[in-house]
Amino acid sequence: MKRALDAYEAGTFGDGEDGLQLLFSALSSEYDVTALGPHMYEIEHVVDQYSRRIVRTIKKFH
Numbered sequence: 565m566k567r568a569l570d571a572y573e574a575g576t577f578g579d580g581e582d583g584l585q586l587l588f589s590a591l592s593s594e595y596d597v598t599a600l601g602p603h604m605y606e607i608e609h610v611v612d613q614y615s616r617r618i619v620r621t622i623k624k625f626h
Contacts, residue, residue, distance in 0.1 A: 565610055
């Protein structure tokens with residue numbers, strides 16, 4: 565999952581909703597990415613960690 569999210573962060577999957585859909589498509593081969601899936605909290609946790617990291621990076625540059 566970390567590799568997929570790193571690739572998403574690097575723009576490998578594209579931008580916006582299309583990029584997010586491609587990310588979910590890639591993750592769906594190993595994880596259930598539906599809202600009610602058993603791995604939802606795992607995915608949510610990783611996305612939350614990345615969002616915090618992005619906020620810290622933005623604050624550092626401003």
